[in-house]
Amino acid sequence: MMDDVFSDKSMQKGKDRSSLLINGATTKVEDLLNELGTSEQGLTEDVVKEHLAKYGSNTYPEKKKNPFMIVWAQFKNLFNILLIMAAALSFISGIMSNAQSSINMGIVILLIVFLSILFNLIQEQRAERAVRSIQQLVPMNAKVMRSGQEKLTPIQDIVPGDIIILEEGDRVPADARVINSFDLSVDNSALTGESDPQPRRSIEESEDEELFQYSNLVFAGTTVVSGTGTVVVILTGEYTQFGSIIGLTRSTKAPPSPLQKDINHAARLNFIVAMLVGLVFLFAAYFILHLDLAASLLFMIGVMVSLVPEGFQIIMTLSLALSSVAMSKRNVVVKRLASVETLGSVTTICTDKTGTITEGQMTARWMWISGDRLKITGEGYEPGGMVFLDEKKLMASDREDLQLMAYASALDNTATLVPPLGHGKSRWTAVGDPTEAALLVMSTKCGVNYKDELKKKKRIGMIPFESSRKMMTSVHEEDEGRYVAYVKGASAELLARSINIYWNGKIIPLTPDIKEQITTQADSFAREAFRVLAIAVRNFSEVPTHFESEKIENQLTFVGLIALYDPPRAETKDAVAKAQHAGIRIIMLTGDHELTAGSIARKVGIISTDDSQVISGHALENMSDENLSLLLDNKELVFARVAPAQKLRIVNLLKSKGETVAVTGDGVNDSPALLGADIGIAMGLTGTDVAKESADMILMDDNFASIVNGVEEGRTVFDNLRKFVVYVFTHNWGELMAFVAFVLLGTPLPLAIIQVLAIDLLMEIPPSLALTTEPPEPGIMLRPPRPKDSRLFNISALSRSMYIGIIVGAYVLFWCFNIWSGGGWSLGSNTVPDHDIYLQGTTAV
Structure with missing residues (x-):
C-alpha cells in the first residue's frame, strides 16, 4: 500500500493524504505494521536506508526565490517609475542648465525610490519567515526504536514504519498511529486552533470520524501534554498535515491591499496625464513659440515635473505611520502600513472563537x-x-x-x-x-x-x-x-x-x-x-x-x-453590534464543536435569526465551490471544526465575490488564511510566532473589540487620505498654470523646475500631514464599507483638484504679475528688467 501511494506524489495532496491516515487509524495494529514493513521492535538500519531513498527525508522542501526577480518586480509600481522619470528629468535639467541643485534633487528622489523598494522587499519576506517559524516547531531529535534498541535519532532521518517513543513535553515529529499508550494526551492547537488536551489511545477506530477526531492518531508539530506512548510513523515531511500547511503558506501570496491598488491606479492616471500634457507643451514650445529643441525639452521636463507629486510616497508613508501609532494606542500593532486603510474598507471579518470572541480561559x-x-x-x-x-x-x-x-x-x-x-x-x-x-x-x-x-x-x-x-x-x-x-x-x-x-x-x-x-x-x-x-x-x-x-x-x-x-468577552457583544451597524458581516471560523460555536455566536450576536447556519468542516469537505459560494451569501454563518485549507478556501471564495476580507488567527493552522486575506490579524497574547509573522496586524489584547476600533481608525485614514490626495494634485495643477502662462501669454517662466521640486518634496509635507491627522467624521461607523470601485483618486477627485488648482494658480500668477509690473515689466514681454524683482515674483508663486 505504501509503495503505491508514495510512487505518485500527486496522490499525497488533499483527501488522498488524509485517506492514508484514516486507513492507518481504522486498521488493526498488526496489519498496519505489516503494511509499513515494520514491527514493534522497529526498523533495521538497512530498511531505514531503503525507506529514506524511497520516501524521502522527514523535512520540508524550501522554495528559493531569485533576488533579482524580487527587486525587478518592485519596478512594476508606476509611482516608482514616475519618481525615476522625475529623477531623470532633474538630472537632465541640472546638466542642461548647469544647476547642481537640480542634480541634488534627482539624487534625493532616487533615494526615495530606494527606500520605497527596500520597504516593499521587507514585506515580501513575510511568507518565508512564516514558513521558517513553522519549521522551528518540529523537534531536532526523537526517541526511535531501531532493531529493538531505543535511539535518539535526528528527525530528518525518521521514515514511515519507524516506531517512536513519546513522553510528556515532546513534540511529535511525524504523522503516526498510536500502538501503545498510558494517559497520553496531546495539544493539537498548532493544527486545529483549539487548546483543550486531546486524549490518545491505541484502539482501532471506525471510519465515520473527522481526521483530527481520531483518538489513535498523532500529528507532526503537536505537543504531548501528558502521559507516554509508542507510535508507528505513517507520513513524514511534506506529506504530513503539518507539511500541507507549509505548502499552503508557501503557495499563498499576500494580496495587494486596496490602498496599494488605489495608489497604482492614481499612478497610472498621473502617468498618462503627465505624458500627454508634457507632449502637448513640447509641441507648443517647439512649433508655436519656436524654441530650439533643447529649450523645448527642458520646458517639457518642467511641465512633467510639475505634474508628478514627488512627495506623494513620503507623505503617504508618514501619514500611515502616524495612523499606526494611533492604532497602537488602541491595542492594534501594524506590521504592513498599507493595511491601516485596508481595515477601514473591510466588508467581512472571519474571526476565530477561542481567545478573540471569548476570554480564552475556561x-x-x-x-x-x-x-x-x-x-x-x-x-x-x-x-x-x-x-x-x-x-x-x-x-x-x-x-x-x-x-x-x-x-x-x-x-x-x-x-x-x-x-x-x-x-x-x-x-x-x-x-x-x-x-x-x-x-x-x-x-x-x-x-x-x-x-x-x-x-x-x-x-x-x-x-x-x-x-x-x-x-x-x-x-x-x-x-x-x-x-x-x-x-x-x-x-x-x-x-x-x-x-x-x-x-x-x-x-x-x-x-x-x-x-x-x-x-x-x-x-x-x-x-x-x-x-x-x-x-x-x-x-x-x-x-x-x-x-x-x-x-x-x-x-x-x-x-x-x-x-x-469559555465565556464571551464582556465587550464583544457591543463590538459585534457596532461592526454590524457599520455594514460589516462577521463569520466565525473555529475548530470547536458545532454546538459550542453556535451557542457562543448566538450569545454575542453573530447569529440571531432562524436563517443562520452552523456548518461543520465535514459538511464543508463534501460541498462544491458553487454550493459554498451560494452558502456564503447567507448573512449569518458559523463554520465549526474547520481545517486550515478550508479556512483559506472560504477566504478565497469571499474575495472572489468582491468582499474585502479580514481574518483573525492565533495558530499555525491559521497562517495560510492570514496570508491569503486582504488583511490578516494575529493575536498578540496567545498567538504563535507563525501567526504573527503571517499577519498584517497584531492585537495586543486578543480582543475582538480592538478590531472594530481599528476599522474606525482605518475609515478615518481613508477619508483623510482622500483630502490629502486632492490637496496634492491641486497644487500640481497650480504649478502647471505657471507653464501655461509661459506658453500662452509669452511671460517669463513664473516657476523654476527647482522650485517645483522644493515645493513637492519640502513645503507640501506639513500641511499634507495636518490633513491626514484630522479626527473622524461624525457617524463614520454608521455608514456601510466603501465599495471596491470607490477609488482614493478618481475622475471626481481629479476634476476637483483641477478646478481648484486652476483658480489658485490664476490668483498667484496675478500676484506675480503685479510684483513684476512694479519692476517695469508689462504683459507681452518675456523678460523682467530687474532680476531681483523677477525672483520676488517667482518666490510669490
Whole structure:
C-alpha cells in the first residue's frame, strides 16, 4: 500500500493524504505494521536506508526565490517609475542648465525610490519567515526504536514504519498511529486552533470520524501534554498535515491591499496625464513659440515635473505611520502600513472563537448540588467572584456538599494558577489543563485555598485521566486517619459507579429518580454549550494498597455537577453590534464543536435569526465551490471544526465575490488564511510566532473589540487620505498654470523646475500631514464599507483638484504679475528688467 501511494506524489495532496491516515487509524495494529514493513521492535538500519531513498527525508522542501526577480518586480509600481522619470528629468535639467541643485534633487528622489523598494522587499519576506517559524516547531531529535534498541535519532532521518517513543513535553515529529499508550494526551492547537488536551489511545477506530477526531492518531508539530506512548510513523515531511500547511503558506501570496491598488491606479492616471500634457507643451514650445529643441525639452521636463507629486510616497508613508501609532494606542500593532486603510474598507471579518470572541480561559459558571442550581460569578482565571444560591452568597463552610465540591476541585487537580507578573502580563494565567485551572478558581471563590489544602491533605496516590474511563482520581490522607478519594469525570460514568449521594447534608442512596434528575440537569447544561463535569468521593478507613481504578473508582458517593465554558468577552457583544451597524458581516471560523460555536455566536450576536447556519468542516469537505459560494451569501454563518485549507478556501471564495476580507488567527493552522486575506490579524497574547509573522496586524489584547476600533481608525485614514490626495494634485495643477502662462501669454517662466521640486518634496509635507491627522467624521461607523470601485483618486477627485488648482494658480500668477509690473515689466514681454524683482515674483508663486 505504501509503495503505491508514495510512487505518485500527486496522490499525497488533499483527501488522498488524509485517506492514508484514516486507513492507518481504522486498521488493526498488526496489519498496519505489516503494511509499513515494520514491527514493534522497529526498523533495521538497512530498511531505514531503503525507506529514506524511497520516501524521502522527514523535512520540508524550501522554495528559493531569485533576488533579482524580487527587486525587478518592485519596478512594476508606476509611482516608482514616475519618481525615476522625475529623477531623470532633474538630472537632465541640472546638466542642461548647469544647476547642481537640480542634480541634488534627482539624487534625493532616487533615494526615495530606494527606500520605497527596500520597504516593499521587507514585506515580501513575510511568507518565508512564516514558513521558517513553522519549521522551528518540529523537534531536532526523537526517541526511535531501531532493531529493538531505543535511539535518539535526528528527525530528518525518521521514515514511515519507524516506531517512536513519546513522553510528556515532546513534540511529535511525524504523522503516526498510536500502538501503545498510558494517559497520553496531546495539544493539537498548532493544527486545529483549539487548546483543550486531546486524549490518545491505541484502539482501532471506525471510519465515520473527522481526521483530527481520531483518538489513535498523532500529528507532526503537536505537543504531548501528558502521559507516554509508542507510535508507528505513517507520513513524514511534506506529506504530513503539518507539511500541507507549509505548502499552503508557501503557495499563498499576500494580496495587494486596496490602498496599494488605489495608489497604482492614481499612478497610472498621473502617468498618462503627465505624458500627454508634457507632449502637448513640447509641441507648443517647439512649433508655436519656436524654441530650439533643447529649450523645448527642458520646458517639457518642467511641465512633467510639475505634474508628478514627488512627495506623494513620503507623505503617504508618514501619514500611515502616524495612523499606526494611533492604532497602537488602541491595542492594534501594524506590521504592513498599507493595511491601516485596508481595515477601514473591510466588508467581512472571519474571526476565530477561542481567545478573540471569548476570554480564552475556561470558567465555572454553574454548580448543581442537592437539587439546587448555584451561580458562580467572575470570568476567566481571575479569583474574584462568588457563589450564589438565588440572591444568597455561599461559602464552602456553609454547606457540606459545597465544601466537598470545592475540596475535590482543588485536590483532584494538577494545574497551577499564575498571577499577573507585570512586563505586559496583565491578567491571571494558568499552567496545565484549562478545565482544571477553572476548577481551582471555582474552589477559591468558595473560600478554599488549594495550596493550603494540599498541605493539609497530603496526596498519597493518583489515578490519571484516561479517555476509556473518562475520569480522574486523587487520594488524600485526611484528619483522624481517614482517607478520601476525590473523583471527577463525565457525569454518566460517575453515576454508573456511584451508590450514594450527598443530599441536603446527608448521605442517602442514589435512587433511579435522583439519577434521572441528575441526567436531566447534565443534559440541560450540555444543550447550553457547557462542558459538564461530575464530582464524587469515596472514604476509606485504611490506606488503599493499590491505586487502581477497579479498587478505588467504585461504590462512590455522588456530590454534584459543575458547568464550565469559555465565556464571551464582556465587550464583544457591543463590538459585534457596532461592526454590524457599520455594514460589516462577521463569520466565525473555529475548530470547536458545532454546538459550542453556535451557542457562543448566538450569545454575542453573530447569529440571531432562524436563517443562520452552523456548518461543520465535514459538511464543508463534501460541498462544491458553487454550493459554498451560494452558502456564503447567507448573512449569518458559523463554520465549526474547520481545517486550515478550508479556512483559506472560504477566504478565497469571499474575495472572489468582491468582499474585502479580514481574518483573525492565533495558530499555525491559521497562517495560510492570514496570508491569503486582504488583511490578516494575529493575536498578540496567545498567538504563535507563525501567526504573527503571517499577519498584517497584531492585537495586543486578543480582543475582538480592538478590531472594530481599528476599522474606525482605518475609515478615518481613508477619508483623510482622500483630502490629502486632492490637496496634492491641486497644487500640481497650480504649478502647471505657471507653464501655461509661459506658453500662452509669452511671460517669463513664473516657476523654476527647482522650485517645483522644493515645493513637492519640502513645503507640501506639513500641511499634507495636518490633513491626514484630522479626527473622524461624525457617524463614520454608521455608514456601510466603501465599495471596491470607490477609488482614493478618481475622475471626481481629479476634476476637483483641477478646478481648484486652476483658480489658485490664476490668483498667484496675478500676484506675480503685479510684483513684476512694479519692476517695469508689462504683459507681452518675456523678460523682467530687474532680476531681483523677477525672483520676488517667482518666490510669490
